Amino acid sequence: MKLPSLFRTAQPMRFDIKPRFYDPVKEEIEQRTARIKKELQAEGKLPYEEGYDPENDSFRGSAIRGAFTQGSPIKGKTSTPFSNTGFLRLLIFLVLITLVFGYVYYGPDAVYYLLYFATGVLLVSLIVKLKGRLKQ
Incomplete structure (x- = not known):
């Protein structure tokens, strides 16, 4: 059982590395499938994904747009001096x-x-x- 303390004790730092692998063949396949998918959507053989704008060739209503402009801390957490x-x-x-x-x-x-x-x-x-x- 841990006794309450007024001071924080140092916690050991955890080392967690996530390796990234580069596979040129896989990347080329993904680029080719994305390009072919866009061509088929442009020809009308495949339906467009939700939120996709064919004129701008981009997604509308991105969840990230404006996320950092709020300038506030985490929502729901209010910090009072007490x-x-x-x-x-x-x-x-x-x-x-x-x-x-x-x-x-x-x-x-x-x-x-x-x-x-x-x-x-x-x-x-x-x-x-x-x-x-x-x-x-």
């Missing part, structure tokens, strides 16, 4: 620094005040989350 792990680490660091300096300057009372404050913030956040779920 879901970021870096923000969580910063928050924990600030709480610990505040705890240490509060203890040095004010004594043990600062620790209790900080614990009361953290409990209050936790309760308020839980109430807000539950209220949001009840609306849905």
Whole structure:
């Protein structure tokens, strides 16, 4: 069982190479069949494929066209500052620094005040989350 950690551990890199083979005979056969297929479609002996434009000799409505112009991250994933792990680490660091300096300057009372404050913030956040779920 793995214990939770604040820091990421390095994962071993995987080496996966996909070999590519060049077969000139196979490539020539594919080019010839594509050329013959186009000639037969031009003569009307074979039906055109869906989305094929014989005047432009190209496919219309390509799925790739405009795919990179969106300029947005993966759809469905919204990043909020509170879901970021870096923000969580910063928050924990600030709480610990505040705890240490509060203890040095004010004594043990600062620790209790900080614990009361953290409990209050936790309760308020839980109430807000539950209220949001009840609306849905």
